[in-house]
Amino acid sequence: MTISLNQTGKRFNYDWIFRGVTQTFREGQRYAILGPNGSGKSTLLQVISGAIQHNEGVIEYGTPEKPIAPDAFFRYCAIAAPYLELIEELTLTEIIGFHLQFKKFLPGITPAIAMQKVGLEKAAGKQLRYFSSGMKQRIKLALAIFSDVPVLLLDEPCTNLDAAGIEVYQQLISEFGGNRLIIVSSNDPQEYFMCEHFLRIQDYKK
Numbered sequence: 001m002t003i004s005l006n007q008t009g010k011r012f013n014y015d016w017i018f019r020g021v022t023q024t025f026r027e028g029q030r031y032a033i034l035g036p037n038g039s040g041k042s043t044l045l046q047v048i049s050g051a052i053q054h055n056e057g058v059i060e061y062g063t064p065e066k067p068i069a070p071d072a073f074f075r076y077c078a079i080a081a082p083y084l085e086l087i088e089e090l091t092l093t094e095i096i097g098f099h100l101q102f103k104k105f106l107p108g109i110t111p112a113i114a115m116q117k118v119g120l121e122k123a124a125g126k127q128l129r130y131f132s133s134g135m136k137q138r139i140k141l142a143l144a145i146f147s148d149v150p151v152l153l154l155d156e157p158c159t160n161l162d163a164a165g166i167e168v169y170q171q172l173i174s175e176f177g178g179n180r181l182i183i184v185s186s187n188d189p190q191e192y193f194m195c196e197h198f199l200r201i202q203d204y205k206k
């Protein structure tokens with residue numbers, strides 16, 4: 001899976017958040033979008049995901065031989081982000097079951113294994129409304145990283161995690177990242193420890 005941005009820009013009203021982003025994101029590579037608070041990291045990640053529209057430039061998914069329509073890209077990616085809400089009425093077991101109706105897990109990952117890998121096996125029957133913020137973040141990471149998709153988009157993946165949670169995150173990426181394309185928006189080196197490519201949002205302020 002390849003994602004190509006060509007002179008891509010996004011504005012809110014008259015405010016350009018970034019302009020002129022030209023970058024190809026390739027299979028198996030790990031990219032970090034860096035920048036201070038409010039600089040536009042989440043916005044760029046959401047533009048890449050197709051969740052919000054860009055205002056100029058072109059974004060292409062797939063390869064020239066096998067292009068993917070922008071409105072079908074959501075099937076190929078999984079996202080973990082602070083602004084994505086979980087359904088609080090559901091239990092952990094139910095939210096995993098709900099998720100699996102749309103995206104299956106990687107081969108060999110059962111709901112029980114997923115819960116155990118993020119240290120939540122004892123909370124299987126608990127409603128999400130009673131989860132701590134760190135527990136919720138662990139679920140979001142599990143749902144995204146265990147999804148059997150070629151692209152992972154992670155927005156501030158260690159939000160609300162304690163030291164043990166950060167270790168869990170890093171272990172999950174190392175063990176299950178595989179040959180997937182991973183893009184992280186972050187300003188914390190612990191979150192982008194695995195990245196070899198860096199985009200600085202400040203380079204795209206014109």
Ligand SMILES: Nc1ncnc2c1ncn2[C@@H]1O[C@H](COP(=O)(O)OP(=O)(O)OP(=O)(O)O)[C@@H](O)[C@H]1O
Pocket residue numbers: 012017035036037038039040041042043044187
């Ligand atoms: N829907 C919106 N309408 C108007 N402005 C917006 C909207 N969403 C974001 N912005 C603005 O776009 C800018 C970039 O926000 P964004 O959330 O992408 O930054 P960020 O780099 O991810 O920040 P942080 O590190 O704090 O998460 C901010 O100035 C924000 O106020």
